[in-house]
Amino acid sequence: MTVEPAPTTLRRPRVSVASVLFVLAGVALVAFPLLRPGDQYHQTVLILIFVLGVMATGWNVIAGFTGYVSLGQSAFLGLGAYTVGLLTRVVHVSPFLLAPLGGIVAALVAALLGSTIMRTREHAYVIITIAFLFLMQAIGLNAPRFTGGSNGVTLPLPPWGLNIGNMPFYYSLLALMLLSTLMTWWIRRTKFGMGLVAIREDEDKAAAIGVRTSVYKVLATVASGVLIGVAGGIYAYFLTFIDPRGMFDILVSVQIVLATLVGGLGTIWGPVLGAFLVVPMNEVTNGLVAAQGVHLFVFGLVLMAVVMFLPRGIIPTVRGWLERRRASAVAFERRQSVPRVVELSAPVRSTAERSSARGGDGAPLLEVDGLVKRFGGITAVDGCSFAVPEGGLTGLIGPNGSGKTTVFNLISGMMRANAGSIRFAGEAIETLQPWDRAYRGLGRTFQSTRLFPRLTVMENVVAPLRRFQWRLLPADAVSGPEARRALELLDFVGLADFGPQPAWRLSFGQKKLVELAQLLMLEPRLILLDEPAGGINPGLIERISETIRALNKQGLTFVIVEHNMPMVLELCDSMLVMASGRVIAEGSPDAVQSNPLVLDAYLGEDWNRDAALEGAQG
Amino acid sequence: MTLLVQTLILGLLIGGVYALFASGLTLVFGVMGIVNVAHPAFLVLAGLFTYELWSRLGIDPLLLTLVTTPVMFLVGWLVYKGLVSRVRSSSASMSVVLTFGLAIMLEGAMGMTWKNVFRSVTPPYFNQSFHAGALVVPKAQVFGCGAAVVVLLLLYLLLTRTWMGRAIRSASENPEGAFLVGIDIGTVAALTFAIGTATAGVGGSVMSILYPIFPASQYVWISRTLGIIVLGGMGSLPGAVVGALILGVAETLTATYISTQWSVVVFYVVILAVLLIRPQGLMGSRVRKDVVA
DSSP states (O other): OOOOOOHHHHOOSSOOHHHHHHHHHHHHHHHHHHHOTTOHHHHHHHHHHHHHHHHHHHHIIIIIISOOOOSOTHHHHHHHHHHHHHHHHHOOSOHHHHHHHHHHHHHHHHHHHHHHTTSOOHHHHHHHHHHHHHHHHHHHHHOHHHHOGGGOEEOOOOSSOTTTTTHHHHHHHHHHHHHHHHHHHHHHHBHHHHHHHHHHHOHHHHHHTTOOHHHHHHHHHHHHHHHHHHHHHHHHHHHSEEOHHHHTOHHHHHHHHHHHHHHOTTOSSHHHHHHHHHHHHHHHHHHHOSSHHHHHHHHHHHHHHHHHHOTTOHHHHHHHHHHHHHHHHSOOOOOOOOOOOOOOSSOSSOHHHHHHHTOTTOOOSEEEEEEEEEETTEEEEEEEEEEEOTTOEEEEEOOTTSSHHHHHHHHHTSSOOSEEEEEETTEEOTTSOHHHHHHTTEEEOOTTOOOOTTSBHHHHHHOOOSSOOGGGTTSBSSOHHHHHHHHHHHHHTTOGGGTTSBGGGSOHHHHHHHHHHHHHTTOOSEEEEEOTTTTSOHHHHHHHHHHHHHHHHTTOEEEEEOSOHHHHHHHOSEEEEEETTEEEEEEOHHHHHTOHHHIIIIIOTTOOHHHHHHHHHO | OHHHHHHHHHHHHHHHHHHHHHHHHHHHHHHHOOOOTTHHHHHHHHHHHHHHHHHHHOOOTTTTHHHHHHHHHHHHHHHHHHTGGGGTTSOHHHHHHHHHHHHHHHHHHHHHHHOSOOBOOOOGGGGOEEEETTEEEEHHHHHHHHHHHHHHHHHHHHHHHSHHHHHHHHHHHOHHHHHHTTOOHHHHHHHHHHHHHHHHHHHHHHHHHHSOBOGGGHHHHHHHHHHHHHHHOTTOHHHHHHHHHHHHHHHHHHHHHTOHHHHTHHHHHHHHHHHHHOTTTTTOOOOGGGTOO
16 A cells, blocks of 8 residues: 655646646547447447446445555446436436435445444455345345346446447546546645545554544545445446345455555555556457356456565556656755754644643643553553643553553543543543544644654654544645644654655654654643653653653643653653553652652662762753 | 244254355455355355265265365465465555455356356255154254354364464464464465355355355355354454344244345344444454554
8 A cells, every 4th residue: 555645735837748648548539439339349348448447446445545454446337327317217207316316325325334443443344345245136036026126127228329439438437537536636625635544553642632533434435335325226237137136246346455455555546547457458358258257267266466476556556656766866855853852833833722731720631540550351450540730741661561551541542441430631631532522722743653653743743633624634634834834843853854754754853753743633631641752762762851851841741651761751841650561650750769659669679869860960 | 832843943054054064265354354255156166076076976065165275275375476475565445456356267168167057966865854753953953053063163173272273273363473473474375364264165065955056146145154253243253143144044034034135134234233233243353453553
């Protein structure tokens, strides 16, 4: 899978060879039936290509962008076809007028299917979609009173003459394929599309930065199915006969998968290109040998070969070659950014918010009470309670396995606790979804940094959402004030020059800084930092401390899990010490260091605090 | 009342056979996280292979498992080394696409070799029954279930009583940990895949007596076996047995009291319902690796 760079960054003023070829291909497709009106065979092949093109571009939204592979996509074609086929029995209008209803039915069923994947992941989704397709087929076969059963449904013959022939089907399906491609292009450049890609890259992380994944997944399923439903209606009219086995055929689903993979999963034109390759391949293998076995054999072999040898698909592979050729001509300009801390033009949180949040009642910002989390027989968090004051820098330390990261997972909503309560700014949040917690100002980083590897640094930083708004979904992914703010935040962490780089190219320490900048887009009140200094270049540690301190001065509250004792003791104003899933000590860094319980459980008897502080200053 | 008892007994016998069919699938998923959609194609392949040997040599199909099992073990080993091991690094869904490609290719190959006609293996007992009072139980069903019980017991003993079984289970629970204590994960995975496929050897032979076999009949078995492991909890062998027994009975009850046409729908509905309500199934567990990278 590769990421199509956001179209805004892709556009170049010059006319490329590809776009010329593109226009020529378009003109040829439009002109073909006019130039060869009697060539029914090739018109039919092209119609099949267009139908597969519509299905593959639709599938691309759910599988290519969102990362959920479905093997039931052809069910939407069947749903559209059956909607129109059955309606023509009662309503005597042109099936073309009924085709949009096919789209609506497909969209409704897609919404239902999409709501099932709100809770499931990867392999479960594949299985669900297979079952869904078979269920549709079984209903088609077993309810003959409604669906005609295995005898199928016959549609009225087109009223127009032979001189028009297949043209209405040809042009409407061609238009639908272009519309579907345009839709995927548009989706990819919106906030909605970027959220989908974020889900594909790392779903938990996406939820943690405010992407309301459930709504996104439902919408993606609907978007992937709706035009297929319309195409199904037109296709049924073209065939004039439909039956459950042909319309809910898993092999059609597999063709969709193959076409998209061949062309390039997640690219805009890949699925269309794939359709132009797969349908002719089918025609050849079907035509050459009468025995159906050969066709299936070749088909399965090609599918396996593509997964194994061409996993990225043609378009990304070719693009990779071209880029490598270009890259050798233009040396990669790499500027090492000088570490510095710049002042943010706007404070991280507005002063008004800060003063209200710091209202004199002195209530803690975060209160955790009696938290319990069990994994099978292991109790990772066992009655953990603590409170974090607003504006504080609280260190959370303890031996490995004492439950620190699990506590973070419970607070940020990645996991649900078995018992206990979490209050944030006075509100109980333990049952809220991760994104709802993000909207309230709760942000977290991950121990092993979780940026979206194939998005650019800039896209990573603009991905977070401060609230869920329907009208934001179709907005441009990277735009105006947000882009400026993101650039400013990148500058703040000293990585402004890295905006256009894909995130996977960064060093571990740089990733940590970008992840922090990403979180700051949420305008959080509280940030949970999971080992900000773990595994990074010692030169960057001081810089990270400085950044945290600067943000804290602007009113941000931090809870920091860290094993680098000199750093955390010097940075934090209060400490929490965990062991065996609960807090065993708390207090100032000084008090904690001399607490016998802490020395016993974590720091060790030979702990020398003076040496530690010297280390921090040196 | 007799009909109900009869239906329940038949359902349990069918469920036992289903457990055998699904055992390889759940074993492979448990260790590798791969849904091997080609497993039912392996079953059909072993069934047709049994048919071929039986029709040529006249040897009892259940005895032929001594041949089909090692053959399928070898097939599994080769498929793992040649195909599956090469895409281990890509996503779980891509491995489903790969094994689906394999399933389709096998279906095509079987169609070319054995033509698209229904085949049945008909040993002398295939249409005989045991009678106990008013109850009638088909002999083939009893023998099939017996073979399934033997294989499942052997599999269980292998997993719980041998070093190899311990290696497989540890690789399933925690691959990194198993690797650290010196278990060769690659070999364990290949062995698991081969053992999983070998169960399809017995499974196919049993299938050839109980069901008409046809290359495209793999699809109905895809739904059935997936339904079973989803219900039982993917990756759990005891779960597969429980899931198979429940679904065997549910299917037989539906066939008896509603209609045979709708009986297979039970599986689709169970898949959808379980994955919606309790994605970990009856005996699966949710572990921390689900959530943390």
